[in-house]
Amino acid sequence: MSAASLPVGGPDLEQARRIATEIPGPRSRELLARQRSLVPAGVGATLPVFVDAAGGGVIVDVDGNSFIDFGSGIAVTTVGNSARAVADRAAAQLNRFTHTCFLVNPYESYLDVCEKLNDLAPGPGEKRTILVNSGAEAVENAVKIARAATGRPGIIVFDHAFHGRTLLTMSLTAKNKPYKQGFGPFVSEVYRAPMAYPFRWPSGPENCAEEAAAALADLVDRQLGADNVAAVLVEPIQGEGGFVVPAPGFLTRVAEICSARGILLIADEIQTGIARTGHMFACEYESLEPDLITTAKGLAGGLPLGAVTGRAELMDAVPDGGLGGTFSGNPVACEAALGVFEEIERYDLLERAREVGDTMREHLGELSYTYPVIGDVRGRGAMIAIEIVEIDGDRVPAPDLAARIAKRCHTEGLLVLTAGSYGNVLRFLPPLSISDELLEEGLAILGDVIAKEAAAAV
Template sequence: MVQLSDTRPSGTTIPGQASTDLQARRSQHVARGLGITLPVFIDHAEGALLFDVDGNRFIDLASGIAVTSVGAAAPEVARRVAEQAARFTHTCFMVTEYAGYVDVAEALNRLTPGNHEKRTALFTTGAEAVENAVKIARTATGRSAVVVLDHAYHGRTLMTMTMTAKHTPYKRGFGPYAPEIYRVPVAYPFRYVGDEKQCAADALARVEEIVRIQIGEREVAAIVAEPILGEGGFIVPAHGFYAGLAAFAREHGIVFVADEIQTGFARTGRMFACEHEGVVPDLITTAKALGGGLPLSAVTGRAEIMDAVEPGGLGGTYAGNPVSCAAALAAIDIIESQDLVGKAAAIGEHVLPRLRALADRHPVIGDVRGRGAMLAMEFVEPGTTVPNPDAARAVAAACHADGVLVLVCGTFNNVIRLLPPLVIGTDLLDEALAVLEQALAA
């Protein structure tokens, strides 16, 4: 067994006194609507390690929800951010332009799937990117309906909250919702009785029936779908479903939007997760890992679709901020020069067998799934598919107490997801997995 490192200074607990004091200030000054996974305040980071204000050390298997793929304090990102901030921090690209914005757009046009002519528009958050993809699709098609998947998560704005499947906490009390959003099934292998091929076929048949009968193919502007459903529980759709969905959209002149905000930029062992299924989307939304830790998002897609919007129709005061663009260019350079695509694939090859071995020993784990460095365990009542959120929360809490940061997600709150920085070393991975194994054994 791996020898576990001491995660905290002598006599210090998690959370420690300094974090507890800051938490009291937070309670007094910060709106309570913002949730918290672990009540510690971070002082600094090194690669895949986080250090809190009490000196506690955490192995980061969250990456700020898939943001810090190159590490939370990558020196090259920090250097380029400092250089850009010293030159200028903002002008608004719609007022006076700067080369960094064009450089990021050029990189995205090169990296995203497909050899067709592309255009890119930059924004600030993932939800902004998704909303603007919908706006672009509606303008290009002259249609209004938007189709999304069950278990999907697309953001917290009015439009993207409506597109998100899960009610609590994302929708409760925030209605009425945006109109013309329609939900269809996803091929969820763990919750289907039968083989994967039939799972995909049945789900696709149901999608086509709903669109044809309840909505009308000629009314649909866009189908927006995550290649792997993130907040919904890291659901990897049955093979063939995603490609079938894209083909159905193409057949009926519907814009197919790949939401790669969580899956993009090497996370799954490909630069973009839709490449696993051979799908070339019409539009692709990115954020999270794009900015190397700074807020930046984008919509990239077919030139004729992107250019359907008249000048002035897209934008935002902070959209494509120059400091964020500098961070993104550094992050993209790191991903390419250090082969983080290959590193993500290697993480999956190293971790998945360990997770499957845990599932064999612990029937509370109903399913292990994922691609690359986007991995998950779904917790159930043993011998069933009945969700067991209490088990997921208990295991996560035990990991946190031993200095390993993991996240709980899923429509049923019963999934532990692992999102390590792609620069993590095997030694830290093994140490974190040993903590996870002990948490399950307990």
């Protein structure tokens, strides 16, 4: 895709990396000092620079530094920051009305978003959608719907999973620090199965799918009883867990296990959905037809909006008044979501996600051959990660090295994010509006940084 055809949108920003000051710069440091006096210490920042503008493939801070964006606000600004259709639709809605509460006075844009998600969701039959405010709220509602529809209490999740920071979604999340430490006790009737994590499966990736599926079936049949399990909740690619792509065939086996036992399958597509992986939903890679799908992040281009989409008979199982919220499906966020779908269709961003992914995998694959600290390259579409390990060959996680690589990238003008149960994964989520030139430059910076840090680690 040519640079001229990309949806840069937003402010008229030069699409170039520029380091004008030390990182963070003087104005950002002033604001950080102010933040410490106003905001709890538990609210941190990956790259502590304060943003002045963003668009295309760059983020510009208050000191005039321009960073290549490989984060997209954690997969939120997939279509680009302040994408034109998103900004125009949201601005027009702000001038009409900002809120009525859909539960009091409905509005058509809510219906338009639901109709679009119903049409896009994989699987036959009639669908329904509820709009909410966030990914965590979407997961909470999916669990409510599953329990109401089945009359069963149990929810099965997986090792390395992340589903949110509310009490229920913390309970569903696997990793203790920083998400769960000190916040218990947690919600009951949540059970955990092994994830088919090829790079770290004890008997090797070739056995991963079947052995993990067998462990899930054993958990259901021997320990819990299928009649006590409402749903299995799975991320088609685990996000905060380190962009773990389940072994081929595992998700299909999970769906078969659920179907045979009357258990619902919930696909958490909060981070993977809405064009990020090269399909509208990552579950499409294995032709899954989940009973319920949760979306958020990229759904409204930066405005708070989440959704649960599912089979009509399941969604309708909840009695009148059992779903909804004061701000759920805010009209400005709904218009932004319709703008996101416009951008995806106008610029063929599904294909663009695949192009970005191919470029990243080619560069990162070459780096992995040269630098053994890259233990694994994985992901789909514009959702790619590398797992950083010690050089001894035993796949020992190297979180300190991953942190040093990320920090050095930041000082060089490249925003990257860390992830993973062991804190040793570097994840890359560039906006699909990034130019080929910026993407290549960012990957070149990453390669130089890894070369320097790997040499220092020897």
